[in-house]
Amino acid sequence: xxxLYSEVLSGVLKILLISLVTLASLSWLGTLAYSxxxxxxxxxxxxxxxxxxxxxxxxxYIVLVLYLIWIYRVHMDLNRLFPLYLRSPGxxxxxxxxxxxxxxxxxxxxxxxxxxxxxQPSTSRAGSQIRGLAGPLIILLIASNLTNRLAGNQNDxxxxxxxxxxxxxxxLYVVFLTLCLLVSRSVKTASLRSAYSPVPxxxxxxxxDDRLGSNTGSPLQG
Numbered sequence: 528x529x530x531l532y533s534e535v536l537s538g539v540l541k542i543l544l545i546s547l548v549t550l551a552s553l554s555w556l557g558t559l560a561y562s563x564x565x566x567x568x569x570x571x572x573x574x575x576x577x578x579x580x581x582x583x584x585x586x587x588y589i590v591l592v593l594y595l596i597w598i599y600r601v602h603m604d605l606n607r608l609f610p611l612y613l614r615s616p617g618x619x620x621x622x623x624x625x626x627x628x629x630x631x632x633x634x635x636x637x638x639x640x641x642x643x644x645x646x647q648p649s650t651s652r653a654g655s656q657i658r659g660l661a662g663p664l665i666i667l668l669i670a671s672n673l674t675n676r677l678a679g680n681q682n683d684x685x686x687x688x689x690x691x692x693x694x695x696x697x698x699l700y701v702v703f704l705t706l707c708l709l710v711s712r713s714v715k716t717a718s719l720r721s722a723y724s725p726v727p728x729x730x731x732x733x734x735x736d737d738r739l740g741s742n743t744g745s746p747l748q749g
Contacts, residue, residue, distance in 0.1 A: 534715070540590070550582060667699040
């Protein structure tokens with residue numbers, strides 16, 4: 528089986544996305560603790576929560592860079608596995624990078640990926656799941672961006688606003704993690720299927736046709 532362009536990066540991205548979901552969840556719990564008991568938060572949680580938030584912010588940008596490289600490499604694999612898959616790696620990257628257009632571009636990338644996998648029996652279910660997540664993805668992208676901007680623009684954001692923004696960010700990370708898992712598994716399955724599928728040999732087919740053509744008469748003919 529030929530080595531996949533995205534295989535190694537898929538494994539790294541999964542680990543980092545799981546770490547990001549974990550840190551974001553811990554940070555959200557810290558905010559919840561502050562809302563329930565401010566004195567307890569200041570005495571026991573603040574220092575740890577501050578470290579978690581700093582580390583989560585650094586990890587977010589690391590994941591962002593690796594994600595862009597990953598989606599580029601995934602499309603290199605898709606172009607090799609599916610000759611009729613028309614979206615190039617460069618176009619997929621543009622769909623994720625161009626401001627405002629990315630609100631359409633990112634879900635459309637996963638919709639196309641899911642459609643490609645739906646055409647194969649071994650990845651049909653995963654393809655449907657990938658396409659099904661394209662809708663929630665755009666909703667969470669818009670909602671998460673709006674709530675985080677509102678919270679960031681306020682001098683003294685409300686705890687409720689921080690909880691909502693944090694909760695939406697966690698859900699968004701979970702969706703991206705789920706898509707990463709589904710896409711990486713489906714690419715590997717499609718690659719295995721391609722490796723073990725019989726490849727037609729034109730010369731052998733021509734030889735077989737000649738042999739069949741010379742024996743088209745009745746078996747009883749001498």
